[in-house]
Amino acid sequence: MxxxxxxxxxxxxxxxxxxxxxxxxxxxxxxxxxxxxxxxxxxxxxxxxxxxxxxxxxxxxxxxxxxxxxxxxxxxxxxxxxxxxxxxxxxxxxxxxxxxxxxxxxxxxxxxxxxxxxxxxxxxxxxxxxxxxxxxxxxxxxxxxxxxxxxxxxxxxxxxxxxxxxxxxxxxxxxxxxxxxxxxxxxxxxxxxxxxxxxxxxxxxxxxxxxxxxxxxxxxxxxxxxVPGDISSAAFFIVAGLICPNADLLIKNVNTNPTRAGIIKVAQDMGGNIELLNERVVSGEPVADIHVTTSELHGCEISGDIIPTLIDELPVIAVMAACASGTTVIKDASELKVKESDRIATVTENLTNMGCDITPTEDGMIISGGMPLKGTLIKTYLDHRIAMAFAIAGLVADGETTFDNEDCCCISYPDFFKTLNNLTNQ
The missing domain is CATH 3.65.10.10 (Enolpyruvate transferase domain)
Structure with missing residues (x-):
């Protein structure tokens, strides 16, 4: 698609x-x-x-x-x-x-x-x-x-x-x-x-x-x-709501367990308009509705103790950083190398092909944001989070963004593209 x-x-x-x-x-x-x-x-x-x-x-x-x-x-x-x-x-x-x-x-x-x-x-x-x-x-x-x-x-x-x-x-x-x-x-x-x-x-x-x-x-x-909604799946739409023009999204019933919700803190640190509504506890887990709107974002450093709370979200956080002004540094994330793909390499390759200034490091990446992105063929390496992260990048890129394999999204979000299509056609 x-x-x-x-x-x-x-x-x-x-x-x-x-x-x-x-x-x-x-x-x-x-x-x-x-x-x-x-x-x-x-x-x-x-x-x-x-x-x-x-x-x-x-x-x-x-x-x-x-x-x-x-x-x-x-x-x-x-x-x-x-x-x-x-x-x-x-x-x-x-x-x-x-x-x-x-x-x-x-x-x-x-x-x-x-x-x-x-x-x-x-x-x-x-x-x-x-x-x-x-x-x-x-x-x-x-x-x-x-x-x-x-x-x-x-x-x-x-x-x-x-x-x-x-x-x-x-x-x-x-x-x-x-x-x-x-x-x-x-x-x-x-x-x-x-x-x-x-x-x-x-x-x-x-x-x-x-x-x-x-x-x-x-x-x-x-x-x-x-079972509450997965914040790792919500992350794609959190970022979409922050970087897209004229965006106003409500993501309902999301698990906001603090050992998982690092992306919320990072979005706030980058200047994102993000708020938690209707906070409650469901089956022992903290849950909330997440409201996001278009924001002017700036770079930051992401490192240390927060990394385990957002390790799966780092591909789409890198996309957010590419759309933010200034430099974002991601460190202490060597675990990215042993996910479904080497996500340091796959994020770097695809963001580079979209025109982003990104430098891979041994344990993360350095992203100089604010340059316009351009559509390209995304190499997913059969990694569901890479495919979905770069679908979000495609929402703000000039031209068309395509994928060598989008079926890998079925690993965690079978209806991802359908949901995305519905939001962009309101």
């Missing part, structure tokens, strides 16, 4: 359900007793991979659009799968489910697409091995395919070298199967959906400072969970 320069952007939207919470709802429901019901579930490719993995282990799961019902079998109720567990393109599925599989009495094999087979899994292999787990990279390259499970686990106090909710969650989930207390200490606090949701299911889990702790052997009980 080609994108052309927008004359205005007005309307009220709801974005798809939070991907992190949707994944966890299925996983925790599967290892809980009784029924877990999710409303607002993200019906995207990644979350369907999670459902498929647990169905393959004997869990009865029914889905009708964004409504999912999981008939849990308790902490020890999973059955040995008769085939390779297909995680698709989902790093969350791969890393979190490894923690659960490490505590099973059977051995499972995990594998996914070409992209997932390049993403670093040594960061979970190390702590799980320290817990006594059997986990092996079948190609001996610390990547998928992985073989996991079959031996008892011991509790662990783990100092993680990276601030990663996926690593933290993997270890805490393995800790459910260990006899004793398992803890993870991070250099910076990462998103805390696992801690919040596991507590709701009945786990003895707590967070204090940089450390999250869980006690093994809990009885988890199914829950009813209302």
């Amino acid at each position: 080609p994108i052309n320069k927008a004359k205005s952007l007005k309307g009220e939207i709801k974005v798809p359900g939070d991907k992190s919470i949707s994944h966890r709802g299925v996983m925790f429901g599967a290892i809980s007793e009784d029924i877990t019901e999710l409303t607002g579930f993200l019906d995207g490719a990644d979350c369907r991979s999670t459902i498929g993995c647990f169905k393959a282990m004997g869990i009865d799961i029914t889905q009708e659009h964004d409504h999912v019902v999981i008939h849990g079998k308790g902490l020890h109720g999973l059955s040995e799968p008769q085939q390779v567990l297909d995680v698709g393109n989902s790093g969350t599925t791969t890393r979190l489910i490894s923690g659960i599989l490490a505590g099973q009495p059977f051995v499972s094999t995990l594998n996914g697409d070409e992209s997932i087979q390049k993403r670093p899994m040594g960061r979970i292999i190390t702590p799980l091995t320290q817990m006594g787990a059997y986990i092996r990279s079948l190609k001996n390259n610390n990547c998928a395919p992985l073989e996991v499970g079959g031996v008892p686990l011991a509790p662990l106090r783990y100092d993680s070298p990276v601030a990663s909710a996926q690593v933290k969650s993997c270890v805490l989930l393995a800790g459910l199967y260990a006899d004793g207390i398992t803890s993870v200490t991070e250099p910076v606090v990462s998103r805390n959906h696992t801690e919040l949701m596991l507590s709701g299911f009945g786990a003895n889990i707590k967070s204090e400072g940089l450390t999250a702790t869980v006690v093994g052997g809990p009885k988890l009980v199914g829950q009813k969970i209302e």
Whole structure:
């Protein structure tokens, strides 16, 4: 779908359900007793991979659009799968489910697409091995395919070298199967959906400072969970509302968990007109409606502790920086290199092709904003966030912006282009 320069952007939207919470709802429901019901579930490719993995282990799961019902079998109720567990393109599925599989009495094999087979899994292999787990990279390259499970686990106090909710969650989930207390200490606090949701299911889990702790052997009980909108999906429209002319957008029912909402602070620091309305708590998570209007933006530095709270939003933040006056410096974000694509390289390549002055660095990028962008062919590298970020760039670019593959948006936002089209045709 080609994108052309927008004359205005007005309307009220709801974005798809939070991907992190949707994944966890299925996983925790599967290892809980009784029924877990999710409303607002993200019906995207990644979350369907999670459902498929647990169905393959004997869990009865029914889905009708964004409504999912999981008939849990308790902490020890999973059955040995008769085939390779297909995680698709989902790093969350791969890393979190490894923690659960490490505590099973059977051995499972995990594998996914070409992209997932390049993403670093040594960061979970190390702590799980320290817990006594059997986990092996079948190609001996610390990547998928992985073989996991079959031996008892011991509790662990783990100092993680990276601030990663996926690593933290993997270890805490393995800790459910260990006899004793398992803890993870991070250099910076990462998103805390696992801690919040596991507590709701009945786990003895707590967070204090940089450390999250869980006690093994809990009885988890199914829950009813209302999944709020994903701020990572809302981010594209937050930026669109700030950079497009004559823009006035209301994005309803968005998860504003402070461990995820760094983009709101950055937008405000850059001079963006952004406000949170109707703030409330839904299923343990802070939620609000986000109102944005056209703004005169200026550059800033984005670094340090805020990076884990907006790591997935940095591609579209880079687009925002390209439209702002002055220089924006993004630092401490080397994690961008090991996402669905090397996002330092892919953002740099595409913004350069659109006429932006951008310099990649070892752990981020330097963007001199304010120059007019021009439409071009966007190379997505099958990365959903790259495709959507540059669709937003296309709204302010001269000429036509096209994509080598826009279907990758289905990973997290199947109706993205439809939503965008509706807003630009009010």
